[in-house]
Amino acid sequence: MSKKHSSDGAGHAEHPKWMQHHFDTPSQQFASSKMGMWLFLATEVLLFAGLFCAYTVYRANHMDMFVFGHQFLDVKWGAINTCVLLFSSLTAAWSVRAAQLGQKGLMIALLFITLLCGGAFMAIKYVEYSHKIHDGLLWGTKYKPAGHAAEVIHGEEAHAAGELGGAHGRVDEGHTEAEQVAGIEAAHGEGAAEAPAAGGDALATDGAQAAGAQAAAPAAQGEGVELPADVLAIDVAERSTTLPAAIGPRGLVPVAEEGHDDGHGAGHHWEGPIPDNVHIFFGIYFGMTGLHGIHVLIGMIILGWLIYRALKNDFSPEYFTPVDLGVLYWHLVDLIWIFLFPLLYLIG
Amino acid sequence: MNVTDTSITPTDLGGYASEEAESENFLSYPKGIMSWLVTLDHKRIGILYLICILTAFFIGGMFALLIRTELLTPGATIVDADTYNQLFTLHGAIMIFLFIIPGIPAALGNFALPLMLGAKDVAFPRLNLMSWYLWLIGAAFTVFSLVNGGADTGWTFYTPYSTQTDGAIISITMGVFILGFSSIFTGLNFLVTIHRLRPPGMTWFKMPLFLWGIYGTAIMQVLATPVIGITMLLLIVERTLGFGIFDPALGGDPVLFQHFFWFYSHPAVYIMILPALAIMSEIFSVFSRKHIFGYKFIAFSSIVLAILSFLVWGHHMFPSGQSELANFVFSALTFSVSIPTAIKMFNWLATMYKGEIVLKTPMLYALSFMFLFGIGGLTGLFLGSLAVDIHLHDTYFVVAHFHYVMFGGTVIAFLAGLHYWWPKVFGRMYNEKLGAIGAAIIFVGFNMTFLAQFVMGSQGMPRRYYNYIDEYTIYHHISTGGSFIMAIGFFLIAGYLLHSLLKGKRAPANPWGGNTLEWHIPSPPPYYNFKEAPTVGDPYDFSELEWDDRIEGYVFRKAEGSA
Numbered sequence A: 001m002s003k004k005h006s007s008d009g010a011g012h013a014e015h016p017k018w019m020q021h022h023f024d025t026p027s028q029q030f031a032s033s034k035m036g037m038w039l040f041l042a043t044e045v046l047l048f049a050g051l052f053c054a055y056t057v058y059r060a061n062h063m064d065m066f067v068f069g070h071q072f073l074d075v076k077w078g079a080i081n082t083c084v085l086l087f088s089s090l091t092a093a094w095s096v097r098a099a100q101l102g103q104k105g106l107m108i109a110l111l112f113i114t115l116l117c118g119g120a121f122m123a124i125k126y127v128e129y130s131h132k133i134h135d136g137l138l139w140g141t142k143y144k145p146a147g148h149a150a151e152v153i154h155g156e157e158a159h160a161a162g163e164l165g166g167a168h169g170r171v172d173e174g175h176t177e178a179e180q181v182a183g184i185e186a187a188h189g190e191g192a193a194e195a196p197a198a199g200g201d202a203l204a205t206d207g208a209q210a211a212g213a214q215a216a217a218p219a220a221q222g223e224g225v226e227l228p229a230d231v232l233a234i235d236v237a238e239r240s241t242t243l244p245a246a247i248g249p250r251g252l253v254p255v256a257e258e259g260h261d262d263g264h265g266a267g268h269h270w271e272g273p274i275p276d277n278v279h280i281f282f283g284i285y286f287g288m289t290g291l292h293g294i295h296v297l298i299g300m301i302i303l304g305w306l307i308y309r310a311l312k313n314d315f316s317p318e319y320f321t322p323v324d325l326g327v328l329y330w331h332l333v334d335l336i337w338i339f340l341f342p343l344l345y346l347i348g
Numbered sequence B: 001m002n003v004t005d006t007s008i009t010p011t012d013l014g015g016y017a018s019e020e021a022e023s024e025n026f027l028s029y030p031k032g033i034m035s036w037l038v039t040l041d042h043k044r045i046g047i048l049y050l051i052c053i054l055t056a057f058f059i060g061g062m063f064a065l066l067i068r069t070e071l072l073t074p075g076a077t078i079v080d081a082d083t084y085n086q087l088f089t090l091h092g093a094i095m096i097f098l099f100i101i102p103g104i105p106a107a108l109g110n111f112a113l114p115l116m117l118g119a120k121d122v123a124f125p126r127l128n129l130m131s132w133y134l135w136l137i138g139a140a141f142t143v144f145s146l147v148n149g150g151a152d153t154g155w156t157f158y159t160p161y162s163t164q165t166d167g168a169i170i171s172i173t174m175g176v177f178i179l180g181f182s183s184i185f186t187g188l189n190f191l192v193t194i195h196r197l198r199p200p201g202m203t204w205f206k207m208p209l210f211l212w213g214i215y216g217t218a219i220m221q222v223l224a225t226p227v228i229g230i231t232m233l234l235l236i237v238e239r240t241l242g243f244g245i246f247d248p249a250l251g252g253d254p255v256l257f258q259h260f261f262w263f264y265s266h267p268a269v270y271i272m273i274l275p276a277l278a279i280m281s282e283i284f285s286v287f288s289r290k291h292i293f294g295y296k297f298i299a300f301s302s303i304v305l306a307i308l309s310f311l312v313w314g315h316h317m318f319p320s321g322q323s324e325l326a327n328f329v330f331s332a333l334t335f336s337v338s339i340p341t342a343i344k345m346f347n348w349l350a351t352m353y354k355g356e357i358v359l360k361t362p363m364l365y366a367l368s369f370m371f372l373f374g375i376g377g378l379t380g381l382f383l384g385s386l387a388v389d390i391h392l393h394d395t396y397f398v399v400a401h402f403h404y405v406m407f408g409g410t411v412i413a414f415l416a417g418l419h420y421w422w423p424k425v426f427g428r429m430y431n432e433k434l435g436a437i438g439a440a441i442i443f444v445g446f447n448m449t450f451l452a453q454f455v456m457g458s459q460g461m462p463r464r465y466y467n468y469i470d471e472y473t474i475y476h477h478i479s480t481g482g483s484f485i486m487a488i489g490f491f492l493i494a495g496y497l498l499h500s501l502l503k504g505k506r507a508p509a510n511p512w513g514g515n516t517l518e519w520h521i522p523s524p525p526p527y528y529n530f531k532e533a534p535t536v537g538d539p540y541d542f543s544e545l546e547w548d549d550r551i552e553g554y555v556f557r558k559a560e561g562s563a
Helices: A026-061 A063-070 A075-100 A104-135 A147-167 A173-188 A190-194 A207-223 A229-241 A278-311 A321-345 B033-037 B042-070 B081-117 B125-147 B169-196 B209-241 B254-287 B295-311 B324-336 B338-352 B361-384 B386-392 B396-426 B432-458 B470-503 B557-562
Strands: B545-548 B553-556
Touching: A026 A063, A026 A278, A026 A321, A026 B169, A026 B209, A026 B254, A063 A278, A075 A104, A075 A321, A104 A278, A104 A321, A278 A321, A278 B209, B042 B081, B042 B125, B042 B396, B042 B470, B081 B125, B081 B169, B081 B209, B081 B254, B081 B396, B125 B169, B169 B209, B209 B254, B209 B295, B254 B295, B254 B338, B254 B361, B254 B396, B295 B324, B295 B338, B324 B338, B324 B361, B324 B386, B338 B361, B361 B386, B361 B396, B361 B432, B396 B432, B396 B470, B432 B470
Parallel strands: none
Antiparallel strands: B545 B553
């Protein structure tokens, strides 16, 4: 921009140093930069749009997968993170105001608080991810529920597998009826829903291993299975041999009963069979929050760069474009999370 | 000397007043290889792009020749089947992502857009340079796949094959991802430039139609390309981490990948063709010596095409199992695309009507564009029809159709634009006679290559096949022969263009008599473009221009009077 002769820009002799040569006026430069940033933000929205689209498609076709999967997300941490980001947007917006008014110290302090909020967000994300990794609640081929998650999932599976294993696919009516009664009884006491199941880290779809966890079945009955036993048996048989098609009629495979989340990570309470392909939900969860996390990191780098430039006295009430644009980016990062939080954590 | 529109005087210095002033042209100032590699000048970045995309075109073209040679006979001819799969994959990927998409906007557009607009540069020169470097990095990734095991999925990377094959899918998709951002930044730059850097007097409807076309292109580049970005990222995590979203073995949905892919790649087809249409609007008017007919219709049809491009992606997926309703809607919307396209075609015809047609090389390409793009567009109607598409889907008919649009449309228009702006860019005239011969060879070779493919496609020859039954041999012979003829044409073109750089006659400021702003400044343009904000008039009013034998170019009549 500025590697040209001084003679070339007739009539622009009194350029401030931040003024680029090919613009005629500072306001033209500011308007161009701002428009460029808005367009860039549009591309960012569209980058996420692919994931939102995948979310919509899978949720529309497999609501059960989402209802079941979301109970493993920690609403408490998600809500705290939402507050952290909302607060950071306030400080970010305020820093632009401070820049406009030439309050350099305040601007730097506010940018720094924003940066810290970003750090806090990532720290909480780290805690959440650690839990997911620990519980084996990951995407696709890496989905191997363990620990607490396995209690919820294997409890169900073991119960179902118990039926299958006990009668070689034939449904033992009496046995199932007894279970159902037990389930209804247990449902009266909320505490029963938390009944711990024995260990075992079988895949939800792995009938053979799940059968090994049969011992856990009685404990799991407390969670109350209310579907007809013959439907359940068909379901398990299907899942243990072939995976259902992604989209299309599900035949006899039952759609999940309405599950509900009591809002506490520890108090999972699931009624109905475990949906297929829950790992897709976690794939989408990690895809969306992961890409968002990368954007938070990029935003933090930008904030750090703004603080560095502010310390160098680069900004003034006449020129604060980078602060304005950097903060716009930060708002976008915030905004995306505002959508991610209810879409992923608050399904019900 | 005041180098603005009213000041061009007859001189053999390309419009420069003196030798000293001429040394300020953007090619010679500043000097040194580093001054090119870190240049922020849009004209130089345009040339850097031009060199790169022509290299990519050469590589992609060599792959095409190898493919055609292999198909000369049934069974193995020169390469084995696996190599053949890699050849057509890389031919497609290189031609599309490295050549056609950046071709007209990033190379010719970068050079011409700020000049035609009357601006000193694009809005974000550093971003402009960065997008060139991103192109280089993306190209490196794409070509690296060749030595890294080769990609054999076709340029569409359909899952689940692309998640299972051993080929170098990650490096080529990473390349596409990076090239996507290169394209986004170019489009973003142009949008802001057109919105914010128009000089006083340059209203929307005084803009040359080239700018309208580039504007529509830029909208699509900005709004569609991020989707291929996320699609490629998902494909990469699918392969590396086993995400499962597109993998039917994990309950994922491969058709979702096709939706994602075509949501970008259909607009991408328009990213390729819209700048070509934009060049045509300039050339038909200038070489008919007549005001463009239906300016506003052509301008708006560019925007309408940009919008429609987002609504028709499903027509690539008629047999994919998407719902009948979706098929029906996509088919209907596809037909509606013919409206803005036909508006352009008929307006150009009306522009030529009773015009004083000058058959210089750019116009020859423009005429052949009209013929070839017409065939390409009309055969699209067959493919847009639900019933007929079931028969023609994935046959050579499709191959011929999109080559008529992409090659007969975009590449021919690119050649037209290259010949049109060549004297302005380099300040040298090429050999006009060889130019005409080159255009004729390309026209003949092209039709030989791809008309034969229409025939064999309609008779059932599937695309991407390595082998075929003997009945198709004659068509493959014709097709391959045509491709060799085209190769000769391209070598001829490369020869006389390179020769012109060294020995070409000095180009006047305005060899064709155009009235858009780039023809108001010397050839090659000074590095600062315009000393003062240029005076903006009607870009298609040729009444003030007259031929001057002394400089073998056009001069502005009123300029002569005042100078």
